[in-house]
Amino acid sequence: MNKRSGSESKKRILSAAVKVFSQYGYRGASMRLIAKTAAVSVGAVYLYFRNKEELYYTLIKNKLDDLDARTGEILRDMEDPEETMKNFIAMRLEHARRHREHILIQVKENGFTFGIKMKKDFFRHQREVVEKIIRKGIASGKFRKCDAEEVSKIIICTLRGFILSVVVEPDALFSPEECGSLILKGLLK
């Protein structure tokens, strides 16, 4: 029967869910396959998550919270806006590379920003972060003057393309430096 601690089983299930959701999408992923991947019975999954939806939400929330925390760190000690922007882009790309499956889940299910409020809030916050960096850059005279809100939108959507490519074609090598410099070239004085 393979007795384990509750928290360990929960972790196993979450980890299996990431794999299965990222491969088959929300609808395509079956609770049976998730359970099998976690080496656990179907019933056990329902011991830790009320239903499929809660399992999915928990997954997404965990990862977005993590990403939020990292963004906060980078923003906290912002000295040079150029450096901050580079760090931000590099962080997002590194994160995408490390958590391909998570990005895939989001893309497959909701086209990146559609769907639940939690996600929308996250993406809005990310855009505001970029906008803040730009404003700081303009104020300090390092960035050329521009419509910070408009440019932040464009940068976020460019970044989105980079991230999608990193996830979808892991072979096509994308250095964070290259991507960062492409974005900055139009931004620096």
Place this chain on the structure above:
Amino acid sequence: MNKRSGSESKKRILSAAVKVFSQYGYRGASMRLIAKTAAVSVGAVYLYFRNKEELYYTLIKNKLDDLDARTGEILRDMEDPEETMKNFIAMRLEHARRHREHILIQVKENGFTFGIKMKKDFFRHQREVVEKIIRKGIASGKFRKCDAEEVSKIIICTLRGFILSVVVEPDALFSPEECGSLILKGLLK
């Protein structure tokens, strides 16, 4: 019983399938709902398509062929590489705006490039087109010297972000000019 010509029914089904697939994804879309949306019985769908998969493939193939044709037109009368690049980007963005549902289907099901060979071929061809424009630009002295293959990859992935954003956030206005100029700024001498 609502007797119609065969080709008209087929069109109705295809059109309904685009709607349903784009909203629910491949797995989430049921043949019953597609039939209902097309105001046709389930059996009728199987009169024109062997199964769900063939219906999906037909859909994707139609749209990609159309996009291929437009790309060909733009490339055919390439005089000024800068103008060609602008046209290409504008065309892709316009197409995305007009065929949101088609892009959504692709994104939801396969993360944009994953999946069937047909799609991979399409994206490779698109990248080669961009590369060709860049080479022409470099040769004519209008573009700065760069690794055409590498840069074409970056442009395609940037474009991908633009397109995704156009589809996913139709409100966030993206002018083709802005996107084009962002890309060209780093490319022009």
Place this chain on the structure above:
DNA sequence: TCTGATCCTGAACGTTTGTTCATGTGAACC
């Protein structure tokens, strides 16, 4: 050794799925 708490199982239930097929309908020809 007994007891309660915790962890786990997989058969079972009701839905929904993709797909098939016997049957029906309307128009066009003889």
Place this chain on the structure above:
DNA sequence: GGTTCACATGAACAAACGTTCAGGATCAGA
């Protein structure tokens, strides 16, 4: 009127789905 043909229907089937639940297993403390 009879026959043929393309077009259309929706009940029926097996399979897979999310979810439940009666029961079994394994531990810590008494």
